[in-house]
Every structure is written in C-alpha cells, then in structure tokens.
Amino acid sequence: MSTTQARLSKDGLPDDTGAFAWLRALGPQGRRAFAGAFGGYGLDSYDFFTLPLSMVAIAAYFSLDSGQTGLLTTVTLVVSAIGGAVAGVLADRIGRVRALMITVITYAVFTVLCGFAPNYETLLVFRALQGLGFGGEWAVGAILVAEYASGKHRGRTLGAVQSAWAAGWALAVIVYTLVFQFLDADTAWRVMFWTGALPALLIVYVRRNVHDAPEAAAQRRESAEKGSFTAIFREDLLRTTFFATLMSTGVQGGYYTLATWVPTYLKTERGLTVVGTGGYLTFLITGAFTGYLTGGYLTDRLGRKKNIAIFAILSAVAILAYINIPAGADGLLLVLGFPLGFCMSAIFSGFGSFLSELYPTAVRGTGQGFTYNTGRAVGALFPTLVGFLATSWGVGGALVFGAVGYGLAVLALIGLPETRGRELLVPEPVGR
Numbered sequence: 473m474s475t476t477q478a479r480l481s482k483d484g485l486p487d488d489t490g491a492f493a494w495l496r497a498l499g500p501q502g503r504r505a506f507a508g509a510f511g512g513y514g515l516d517s518y519d520f521f522t523l524p525l526s527m528v529a530i531a532a533y534f535s536l537d538s539g540q541t542g543l544l545t546t547v548t549l550v551v552s553a554i555g556g557a558v559a560g561v562l563a564d565r566i567g568r569v570r571a572l573m574i575t576v577i578t579y580a581v582f583t584v585l586c587g588f589a590p591n592y593e594t595l596l597v598f599r600a601l602q603g604l605g606f607g608g609e610w611a612v613g614a615i616l617v618a619e620y621a622s623g624k625h626r627g628r629t630l631g632a633v634q635s636a637w638a639a640g641w642a643l644a645v646i647v648y649t650l651v652f653q654f655l656d657a658d659t660a661w662r663v664m665f666w667t668g669a670l671p672a673l674l675i676v677y678v679r680r681n682v683h684d685a686p687e688a689a690a691q692r693r694e695s696a697e698k699g700s701f702t703a704i705f706r707e708d709l710l711r712t713t714f715f716a717t718l719m720s721t722g723v724q725g726g727y728y729t730l731a732t733w734v735p736t737y738l739k740t741e742r743g744l745t746v747v748g749t750g751g752y753l754t755f756l757i758t759g760a761f762t763g764y765l766t767g768g769y770l771t772d773r774l775g776r777k778k779n780i781a782i783f784a785i786l787s788a789v790a791i792l793a794y795i796n797i798p799a800g801a802d803g804l805l806l807v808l809g810f811p812l813g814f815c816m817s818a819i820f821s822g823f824g825s826f827l828s829e830l831y832p833t834a835v836r837g838t839g840q841g842f843t844y845n846t847g848r849a850v851g852a853l854f855p856t857l858v859g860f861l862a863t864s865w866g867v868g869g870a871l872v873f874g875a876v877g878y879g880l881a882v883l884a885l886i887g888l889p890e891t892r893g894r895e896l897l898v899p900e901p902v903g904r
Contacts, residue, residue: 494625494632501683502620506629508569508674508682509613510636512576515671516609517640519583522668523548523599525648526661533658534592542856544599549728549852551600552607553845559608560841561700564692564834568616568684571837575612576671576678578605583668587661607848611841614824619685619833621825623893624772627779630824631768638761638817645753688896691833703835704842712830713843715887719780720823720847722881725854726787727816729874755806759813766814767821775892776826777885783819784882788875790815795872819881829891836896851877 498506523530523544531541555575563571582602589595614630621629647667652660704713763783771779790812823844831839854873 494621494628497622497625498617498620498629502617502685504681505569505616505620505683505685506633508572508678509617509633511674511677512572512609512613512636512671513633514636514640514643515576515674516579516606517637518644518670519579519602519640519668520548520606521641521644522583522586522648522664525644526664529652529657529661530595533661534595536592539856539860540592542858542860544596545728546852546856547596547600548603548606549724549855550849551603552852553849555604555607556611556841556845556848557607557701557838558604558841559612560837560839560845562608563612563615563837563841567689567692568612568619568837569678569682571612572609572616572682573675573678575605575608576675578602579609580605580668580671583665585665586668587663587665607845608841610824611827611844612837615828615837615840616682616684618824618828619688619836619896623895626825626828627771627776627822627892628765628768630828631764631766631771631821633824634768634817634820635761635764637820638757638764638813641760642754642757645757688833700835700838701842704831704839709831709835709839711887712889713839715884716827716830716839716843717846717850719881719884719888720844721850722847722877722879722884723780723784723819723823723851724848725851725877725880726784726791726874727820727877728848728851729854729858729877730791730812730816753809755809756813759810759815760817763814763817764821767818770818771822771825772892775890776822776829777888777890779822780819780826781882781885783815784878786815787812787819788878791875791878792872819878826888826891828896829894830888833896
C-alpha cells in the first residue's frame with residue numbers, strides 16, 4: 473500500500489490539483505460559458521486594437537494632430553462607461569447570456585461602420601458607439617463565468633478569461649502587419665475596421681450553447697431586488713462602490729495610456745517600420761498573455777488585494793524603465809517589452825473575481841459593470857492628456873502619467889476588503 477495519501481476534498485473525493493483543475497471544475501455547462509466569454513473578450517480586444525494600430529494612418533488620412541487622435545480613444549472609453557453600466561443592469565434583469573450577445577453585436581456592428589467613415593467627425597461618432605458594446609462585454613462575460621467557478625479556482629478561471637485580451641491583441645497585430653504590408657495605408661486602415669465583423673460568428677455559438685449558471689439564475693429570479701444604480705450606492709455598498717471605482721480608474725488609466733500610445737511611440741520616436749513595430753509588440757503581447765495566466769494563479773494564492781498591489785507597483789516601475797531606454801538601444805527596448813506586458817496584464821487577472829465577489833448576486837452585474845467601466849471612462853482621460861502633452865514633452869515623456877495611475881490604484885485598495893475564497897451563490901456579507 474502506498475505511503476502517500478491522496479488529498480481529499482470536502483466531499484470525500486480525491487482533490488483535483490492538476491494544472492487545469494480550474495477548467496475541469498467548471499463542468500460541461502461552465503466550460504461552454506468559458507468558451508463564450510473567452511471568445512467574446514478576445515474579439516472585443518481585437519476590435520479595440522484596430523484603432524491604436526491604425527492610428528498613424530488615420531491621422532495622416534484626416535490630417536489630425538495628436539490631441540485629436542487621442543480623443544478617438546478617449547471617446548471610446550468614456551462611452552464604454554455608459555455601455556458597461558447599462559450592460560451590468562441588463563445582466564441582472566434579463567440574464568448574463570442575453571446581455572453578452574447584445575454587447576458583442578453592438579461592438580461588432582459599429583467597428584465595421586468605422587471603416588466607412590467619410591470624415592473625422594463620423595469616425596468619432598461610430599467609435600463612440602462602438603464603446604457601448606465594448607464597455608459591457610467584459611463585465612457580463614466575467615460574471616457569467618464567475619458564477620460557475622468555485623471560490624478556490626475563481627482567480628485562475630477569470631485570469632484565463634482575461635488572457636483572451638492578449639489573444640485578441642495578438643490577432644489584431646497579425647492582421648495589421650499583413651494588411652498594411654499589402655495595401656496602401658489609406659485603404660488598409662479601413663480594411664482593419666471591416667475585419668471587426670468576426671464576432672458575428674461567436675453569436676451563433678453563444679446562442680446555441682451557453683446558458684446562465686442555474687443557481688445564480690434562480691437566485692436572481694427569486695430576489696426582490698433587481699439590478700439598479702441606486703442599489704450599489706446604498707449605505708452598505710457605497711464604500712465598496714467608491715473604492716472599487718477608484719481602483720479601476722488607476723489601473724485602466726495606466727493600461728490604456730500604454731495600449732493607445734506605445735505603437736505611436738515605437739513609430740514616431742523609435743522610427744520602427746510596420747514589421748518592426750509588430751515584432752516589438754509580439755514581445756509585449758507574449759508578456760501580457762503570460763501575465764494574465766500567472767496573475768490568475770497568484771490572485772488565488774496571495775489574495776486579490778496583494779496581487780493587484782504587487783503588479784501595480786511593478787507596472788509603474790516597468791513604464792519608467794521602458795521610456796528611459798537610451799536612444800539606439802533597441803535590443804533593450806525589445807527585452808523590456810516582455811516584463812512591461814507581463815506586469816500591466818497580471819494586475820487585471822484578479823479584477824473579474826474581485827469585483828464579482830464584492831457584490832451580492834442580485835446586483836453583481838450592476839456593481840461590476842459600473843465600477844469597472846466608470847473607472848475605464850475616467851482613466852480614459854489619461855490617453856487624451858498624453859496626446860496633448862506629446863506635442864511638447866514627446867510621447868515617451870508623456871507616458872509617465874501611466875505610472876501615476878498605478879499609484880492611485882494602490883491607494884484605493886486600502887478601502888476594500890479581501891475576498892479570496894468567498895462563494896458567490898450563498899448570502900455573503902459585503903464590506904469590511
């Protein structure tokens with residue numbers, strides 16, 4: 473008889489501790505929900521990055537200055553706050569899956585329309601409307617999966633969903649490299665937006681195969697309280713809502729500063745070609761994908777707050793190191809791309825589980841949708857500020873504001889409770 477005794481779970485069965493235990497623990501329905509949320513978020517990322525990657529060509533086509541190009545991103549993120557908040561309420565009222573399909577259709581349609589824009593003003597409007605769907609998809613998809621996941625594995629599970637952002641980003645860079653190599657820039661940026669129709673294929677899968685977690689759906693139907701904005705500002709949730717929004721603002725201000733301006737920085741201040749920029753972004757994106765998965769593991773091991781604090785500090789340090797690389801040291805620029813992508817992505821891995829665990833089932837969609845996307849909207853001021861300051865400071869110098877955002881996130885954590893291990897489908901206390 474073996475002297476090594478198998479670890480048993482609470483139900484007396486052998487405890488699954490394998491690398492993919494989190495995926496097996498979801499069950500068949502949960503894995504289909506995971507696939508739908510992963511695909512939705514990956515294509516959400518793809519559609520978002522069609523703009524930053526095409527920004528130089530768009531600016532040349534419409535004769536835009538850096539402030540106007542920065543505004544294209546800012547308006548997307550600001551309107552995404554509205555879309556995310558509304559999608560959160562819809563998720564609490566009509567269900568997670570139905571809300572997910574609405575968000576995917578919205579961002580796909582308006583991304584395609586951006587490719588037909590005859591002038592800057594029309595492009596600005598279409599990009600703003602794209603933000604309605606873009607803002608809602610992550611919050612709804614994250615909650616859908618979170619309600620299938622156990623407290624033990626939730627960080628890793630949601631970290632894996634979050635890694636879809638890097639996958640979508642990578643796909644956008646591949647398509648960008650090919651399209652801009654074979655087409656002239658004035659046509660290529662439009663084609664990039666037209667490829668944003670890809671999410672239509674996902675809708676077919678979600679409609680046929682994905683369903684809300686049965687226990688969560690039952691709790692939501694039986695609850696007298698339905699999703700509403702006033703509910704997340706009641707006395708017992710006000711503190712949580714305020715500090716969660718502040719945390720989200722800091723992290724996303726730092727992230728979108730980098731996501732928006734690094735491609736332009738590499739081209740205008742480092743003089744890289746389209747292929748060269750794609751090569752450098754490959755290291756950044758590889759770091760991001762690895763960071764999402766690693767951060768998901770650490771948020772289960774260390775706790776939600778520690779994971780966010782550690783990677784906020786490391787992200788700020790990475791930004792400062794990245795923009796202070798001496799001219800001509802392009803090899804060092806390449807090497808530092810990996811830790812930069814790793815740190816600024818690992819911090820997001822705990823968001824899906826943390827925000828889901830801060831709110832009760834009846835208002836979980838509203839709380840997560842509002843805090844995440846309001847933070848995104850306020851954080852969107854950072855890319856615009858960088859755009860206007862770039863004319864005098866240079867893009868590299870202005871990117872320092874991303875580090876300021878990460879500092880703000882660390883301060884916000886003081887006002888939030890640790891939620892590691894909290895189960896979602898039982899009555900849970902909220903607050904400190």
